[in-house]
Amino acid sequence: MNPSATFENGIWRLPSARKSDEDEYKCIARNSAGTTEHRTILYITERREPPPDRPIIDPIEWVGGPTEPVQLVCTASLDATITWTRAGNSVYTSYDVRNGL
Structure with missing residues (x-):
């Protein structure tokens, strides 16, 4: 170690x-x-700029009724762009994610 x-x-x-x-x-x-x-x-590589950490989604699963509000939060470290997809198609992209927020 x-x-x-x-x-x-x-x-x-x-x-x-x-x-x-x-x-x-x-x-x-x-x-x-x-x-x-x-x-x-x-993995330890020779890259100078590391890729963003694996994004965190909260909650991981959501179960509720058809009229209930839904809030899913995705955070990532570093200066990353967050993109949500559904069935392989982009549904939203944020271009202003900084420091994981």
């Missing part, structure tokens, strides 16, 4: 990644109701 890695409150920080850090990692959450996990793959 990279000696510069820190772990605090479920957040893993790696201030200076190395090629040897490249691997699959899992985040595992447990409580009295059970266990769930999510994986990520860390």
Whole structure:
């Protein structure tokens, strides 16, 4: 494990990644109701500008009636453009997303 890695409150920080850090990692959450996990793959490349992090959508799933209002929030890090698609077709693009907002 990279000696510069820190772990605090479920957040893993790696201030200076190395090629040897490249691997699959899992985040595992447990409580009295059970266990769930999510994986990520860390690739270390020679790119100078990193791609945006995987966008976060909240909520992941929505269930409701036909007249209820719906709010789905998509956030991304870095200066990213957010595009929503439905069945492969663009339904909305934001050109002013900065710092994940």
